Amino acid sequence: MRFRVLAMAVLALALASTAARAADPRYPDWPCAQAKVPEISLAAVWAGPPLDDAETKWKNDAKVTALVAKLSARKTPMDEAEKSVKEFLAGSAADKSANAKMLFAGLFDTLNAQRSQVMNGLERVSRKQRDAADKIREETIQLQALQSAASRDDTKVEALSNELIWKTRIFEDRNKVVRFVCEVPTAIDQRLFALGRVIQQEME
Numbered sequence: 001m002r003f004r005v006l007a008m009a010v011l012a013l014a015l016a017s018t019a020a021r022a023a024d025p026r027y028p029d030w031p032c033a034q035a036k037v038p039e040i041s042l043a044a045v046w047a048g049p050p051l052d053d054a055e056t057k058w059k060n061d062a063k064v065t066a067l068v069a070k071l072s073a074r075k076t077p078m079d080e081a082e083k084s085v086k087e088f089l090a091g092s093a094a095d096k097s098a099n100a101k102m103l104f105a106g107l108f109d110t111l112n113a114q115r116s117q118v119m120n121g122l123e124r125v126s127r128k129q130r131d132a133a134d135k136i137r138e139e140t141i142q143l144q145a146l147q148s149a150a151s152r153d154d155t156k157v158e159a160l161s162n163e164l165i166w167k168t169r170i171f172e173d174r175n176k177v178v179r180f181v182c183e184v185p186t187a188i189d190q191r192l193f194a195l196g197r198v199i200q201q202e203m204e
Helices: 002-022 054-060 062-072 078-090 093-148 154-181 184-203
Strands: none
Touching: 054 062, 054 093, 062 078, 062 093, 078 093, 078 184, 093 154, 093 184
């Protein structure tokens, strides 16, 4: 009875996961409840002047690249990140506008790349979960056949039961991780928007 309940829970999780993916047929491997937006739009996070050549020049400025690396790291608290932006631009004087645009261009490139990496990882795990759910379903059917066999082999039944319980735990643990990681792209969006706003305020 304990195993039957467990198997039913796994099937319910698998069906729920499939339904979530089917919510947007353009992205069949996307496992999150949040809608998938493949890239951050520049217009959505930047209302300042055109970035022009800053989109490429930022990579050649050692101070800007170092600051971009610090600001884009999620381990850097937002209050510390905002303070670093203000200190950097306050010391820019005549080059403030150019430095501000390079800083934002670097953040836009870097955080978009981070975001894509996280989203690609989520879709890879989603495909693995789908395969795992299929395997669990197959082995559940095998177990039911073993349990119903006229000459039942209790050793095989116990071995397959234990294997399925183990695979189910892994499946459920991955689902928990996926739900947590699904929040990361939104957090990156919010970070980029907040830092972009600070940069624009310092340009004024």
